[in-house]
Amino acid sequence: DAGVTQSPTHLIKTRGQQVTLRCSPKSGHDTVSWYQQALGQGPQFIFQYYEEEERQRGNFPDRFSGHQFPNYSSELNVNALLLGDSALYLCASISGQEAFFGQGTRLTVV
Amino acid sequence: AQSVSQHNHHVILSEAASLELGCNYSYGGTVNLFWYVQYPGQHLQLLLKYFSGDPLVKGIKGFEAEFIKSKFSFNLRKPSVQWSDTAEYFCAVHMDSNYQLIWGAGTKLIIKP
Numbered sequence: 037d038a039g040v041t042q043s044p045t046h047l048i049k050t051r052g053q054q055v056t057l058r059c060s061p062k063s064g065h066d067t068v069s070w071y072q073q074a075l076g077q078g079p080q081f082i083f084q085y086y087e088e089e090e091r092q093r094g095n096f097p098d099r100f101s102g103h104q105f106p107n108y109s110s111e112l113n114v115n116a117l118l119l120g121d122s123a124l125y126l127c128a129s130i131s132g133q134e135a136f137f138g139q140g141t142r143l144t145v146v
Numbered sequence: 147a148q149s150v151s152q153h154n155h156h157v158i159l160s161e162a163a164s165l166e167l168g169c170n171y172s173y174g175g176t177v178n179l180f181w182y183v184q185y186p187g188q189h190l191q192l193l194l195k196y197f198s199g200d201p202l203v204k205g206i207k208g209f210e211a212e213f214i215k216s217k218f219s220f221n222l223r224k225p226s227v228q229w230s231d232t233a234e235y236f237c238a239v240h241m242d243s244n245y246q247l248i249w250g251a252g253t254k255l256i257i258k259p
């Protein structure tokens with residue numbers, strides 16, 4: 037059990053729609069990172085949240101936004117979905133320099 | 147640009163064979179290095195990590211890795227693989243004060259029983 041929970045596990049959306057993915061980090065972890073993993077590739081950093089603020093952002097367009105709540109859980113929002121947004125979205129619960137991952141949300145855009 | 151490269155995308159071995167998976171990164175500053183494993187249907191799990199000290203680090207399930215700073219490499223090794231080692235292996239690097247992990251593309255390892 038990773039201790040990091042993500043929901044939903046699978047999602048199918050239509051181009052142009054908006055989606056919200058959710059993550060609960062491990063107990064006691066106050067930092068969350070989001071990654072996108074396209075098929076056959078390694079994860080790509082989207083952004084990191086700490087103390088409810090976006091602390092660092094990767095090379096993703098503004099269509100990707102996030103939020104962190106006082107209980108450290110986090111959401112990833114993607115607007116105006118494109119076919120190319122189809123991927124596995126991973127949430128990482130951060131402790132020091134270590135990242136603990138959830139099972140991910142498989143997003144398919146049709 | 148900072149990057150991580152894994153030399154082989156697919157590796158097929160027989161049980162009891164020795165394993166070495168290559169990982170190189172492009173960055174001249176301070177790094178923290180990781181190998182993660184993803185078994186079929188499971189989440190990414192940490193195999194081992196290097197922050198400082200002895201460049202030969204041991205991880206779970208008999209895996210080890212050696213950091214060679216002069217070669218910008220962090221290769222993963224296991225003397226004798228088992229069928230249960232079938233999985234995808236990812237090398238990841240944390241560079242200086244950057245908060246993100248930069249990942250290789252992964253190596254799919256298949257062990258023939």
